[in-house]
Amino acid sequence: MPSASDRLAPRVDVTLRVFLQTVDGDVPCKTRDASYEGVFIVRRDPLPLRKLIRFRARLPGTDDELQMLGLVAHTVNATDAAERGGQPGMGIQLFSLGKQTRKRWRDFVDALYEKDPDALKAIEESLRPDIRIRIPSREVLERFRTVDLPRGVLFVRTPELAPEGSEVDCIISHPVQEEDFTLTAVVKKAVEGTIKERGLQVRLILPDDTSELEEFLGGPIPDAPRPPSQPLPAQDGSPPPPDLPTPGAETPAMDLQEESGISLDEDDLEFESTPIEESEAEVLAEEASEAEEDAEEEEVLDDDENATKESE
Numbered sequence: 001m002p003s004a005s006d007r008l009a010p011r012v013d014v015t016l017r018v019f020l021q022t023v024d025g026d027v028p029c030k031t032r033d034a035s036y037e038g039v040f041i042v043r044r045d046p047l048p049l050r051k052l053i054r055f056r057a058r059l060p061g062t063d064d065e066l067q068m069l070g071l072v073a074h075t076v077n078a079t080d081a082a083e084r085g086g087q088p089g090m091g092i093q094l095f096s097l098g099k100q101t102r103k104r105w106r107d108f109v110d111a112l113y114e115k116d117p118d119a120l121k122a123i124e125e126s127l128r129p130d131i132r133i134r135i136p137s138r139e140v141l142e143r144f145r146t147v148d149l150p151r152g153v154l155f156v157r158t159p160e161l162a163p164e165g166s167e168v169d170c171i172i173s174h175p176v177q178e179e180d181f182t183l184t185a186v187v188k189k190a191v192e193g194t195i196k197e198r199g200l201q202v203r204l205i206l207p208d209d210t211s212e213l214e215e216f217l218g219g220p221i222p223d224a225p226r227p228p229s230q231p232l233p234a235q236d237g238s239p240p241p242p243d244l245p246t247p248g249a250e251t252p253a254m255d256l257q258e259e260s261g262i263s264l265d266e267d268d269l270e271f272e273s274t275p276i277e278e279s280e281a282e283v284l285a286e287e288a289s290e291a292e293e294d295a296e297e298e299e300v301l302d303d304d305e306n307a308t309k310e311s312e
Helices: 078-084 099-114 117-126 138-151 211-217 253-259 278-311
Strands: 017-022 025-034 038-042 052-058 065-076 089-094 130-134 153-157 167-173 180-191 199-205
Touching: 017 038, 025 052, 038 065, 065 078, 065 099, 138 153, 138 211, 153 180, 167 199, 180 211
Parallel strands: 130 167
Antiparallel strands: 017 025, 017 052, 025 038, 038 089, 052 065, 065 089, 153 199, 167 180, 180 199
């Protein structure tokens, strides 16, 4: 799974007094927004891209100043800012902060996130691990659309397990178009075992508006199937229909795919990471076979030697 640290934290609006440290002395400026990774400094004449800068940032309500080091990652000149109705300036990517400075900065940004529900939600989403599912053909995509999505439960082979009850992002790769679609899912069961058994049983969460998802899949998502005369599961926590596994129930790992309604064959889905490639497995099997043959030859030699000694 890709690490959550690979994603950029959301920016939140905040005005801080900062002082750029130049050869000509300190230049006072102010920020437009900030995040864990950086700040946007308002300046009519932005510095060149990839220029290393030092600056001091004064935290509001205190006399504390943090000594910061950063790199100019992007710029907005006055003309572009006027056209977009924004402010000119430069985005600074922070790095090489001291341990204490980093902690104080993160504590400050955390407090900003707590006051901004949208930013807080974005932070929670950025911390969700990814499971990338590569669908190799249109036929598999069709079965995924017509059978597995309506059921809402999927078993995904992956070496990286997540805690039961946690949320993950399932990134579905289209077999023809170079497009991905992300579905949030809740981990129902984490299964230990061999390479082919190890994985996660997840319940997919479909968006309220499925039009974009159906466009990605190439057709509408049918209603979830259920046994005859079996009512739909209630929203008050009542048990699900018997054809779906009960959360928390002991389910044999090898039966998990079948019971969860997954219709895809073992080799239909391709996953981002596989601990042992097929070629490696063949080499291991060949080495094991050779070792077994050597052991058998040694046993035959031992028997011959014993027989010779007995005859003498």
